[in-house]
Amino acid sequence: MAEEGEVHYASVVFKTKQAKPKGRTEEETVYDEVKVRNETTEKNLDSNGNLVMIVDNVGAGLLANKETEKRSHLYQWSACCFGTVCVILLLGIIGVCVYLTFIHESESQLKSNQTALLSENSNLTKLNNKLTSDNKNLTSNHNDLTVQMNNLTQAYDVLENKITNLTAENKNLSKQNQELNTQKQELNTQNQELEAERKNLTEQVQNTEAKQVEFNVSRAQWSIDAYCPKKDNARTCNQCEKGWLLITSSCYAVNDYQPDKRRSWEGAREDCRGKGSDLVVVGDNPEKTSVNGEIWTTSGFWIGLKAENGKWKWVDGSVLADNSWMTQEPQDGHCVILVKDKGWKSVSCDGKQQWICEKAALSV
Incomplete structure (x- = not known):
């Protein structure tokens, strides 16, 4: 045991980086020597250029306590997780039991309902058979009445068609008569218009002929004056x-x-x-x-x-x-x-x- 007040130091020498052997991918720390000193903390290089660090024994003790506390926390966390998993499993088992109980009760209720429905279905089948028989009888009576009604309807349709045809023929004859009268009036109107147009065209032709003659005379005179200008009562014609x-x-x-x-x-x-x-x-x-x-x-x-x-x-x-x-x-x-x-x-x-x-x- 060291006396009170005495401080022990350990020096750790870190060697410089050497060439890496094949297969090694990380740097290695080589501890060369550990020495106990009673001197103050130092950090020097030895004669070989290695780094020497002085570590306090008290600090090493603190590091050990921290490691122990860290492991204690890890054990507590593991125990807590295990307890949580157990609770979850217990809840799952309870849920499954409740679900199975619910399924069993539902099946019992379904069987009871099925029995009641089968009984009701039998009663409805009997009622349906009775109604079917009554429907057949009513259908037979209805068919007889329908045949009689169809015969009467056909006879009525024949008479109505004859009346309709006669009415249509009468309307057509009246319409044709009106159309003929209208066409006659239109032809008379067109004849009058054509007669008026013929007179106008005759007048236009006469006017056009007169203007054409006048234009030709004027054009001829213009051509003569243009190509054969008059000078000293004589005309001399040019090509232009x-x-x-x-x-x-x-x-x-x-x-x-x-x-x-x-x-x-x-x-x-x-x-x-x-x-x-x-x-x-x-x-x-x-x-x-x-x-x-x-x-x-x-x-x-x-x-x-x-x-x-x-x-x-x-x-x-x-x-x-x-x-x-x-x-x-x-x-x-x-x-x-x-x-x-x-x-x-x-x-x-x-x-x-x-x-x-x-x-x-x-x-x-």
């Missing part, structure tokens, strides 16, 4: 009317209007048709060069080329033969304009542009 340019065998009208008077492609074509012509159709390179040389503004001029069904088509129905003249792909809703010194360009047909008309020259 006044204001039109003669290029080879066609006459061209370059409509270089101001922006407020420019038109869409359809509007420009309508103007050309009103002048007895159409938008220009370019047939070859000489004509293309000649037409391009007659315009002097840099604004676009509509020509008779339009995109239809993925192709460039002229107003005369022909397809553009030389694709080098129009390199842009045809797009529905687009038409072609001629721009001075810049070739042809695809733009929206709704845009406002100037235009060029073309018609055949007269043979003089």
Whole structure:
């Protein structure tokens, strides 16, 4: 036994980490030596570089008491769990006994009810047999009455059908008579209307003939004045009317209007048709060069080329033969304009542009 006031120390030396042998996956702690000292607690390295820790004997005693207390708590917890399991098993056994008692009583009650139901069923069967017999008798009497009623009904139906047919025939005759009268009136009305229309048509024909004669005379006079202008009481005829340019065998009208008077492609074509012509159709390179040389503004001029069904088509129905003249792909809703010194360009047909008309020259 150590004297009171004496403190014993144990030093534990931890060796540095060595190379692990095969199969070992965790670090190991190697206790090298334990020494008893009467010195204060220290933590030093020995000559080999191992860590030396000084552990107090009093602390080791405290650790042992804690371990004992921990085991005591573990035993108490185990006993508590075992007691709980026993209570649960006891309650389960009691529940099963109660359930079996309830089942036995239910079976007794069901047997008693079954006996009463069998007795009641026998009584109901007898009553049903009696009612069935009475029903057969009533059914037989009812069938006899039904046969008699059917015979009377058939006779009544025959008479009613005859009356109905006669009534319907009478109504049809009356209706036909009314329809004939109505048709007669309608025919009289139509005859009067046709007679009035015939008179109107006759007057319209006469007026139209008079206007046509007047128009032809006016058109002939206009053509004479346009192609053969009168100068010094003499007329000199030209292949193109006044204001039109003669290029080879066609006459061209370059409509270089101001922006407020420019038109869409359809509007420009309508103007050309009103002048007895159409938008220009370019047939070859000489004509293309000649037409391009007659315009002097840099604004676009509509020509008779339009995109239809993925192709460039002229107003005369022909397809553009030389694709080098129009390199842009045809797009529905687009038409072609001629721009001075810049070739042809695809733009929206709704845009406002100037235009060029073309018609055949007269043979003089």
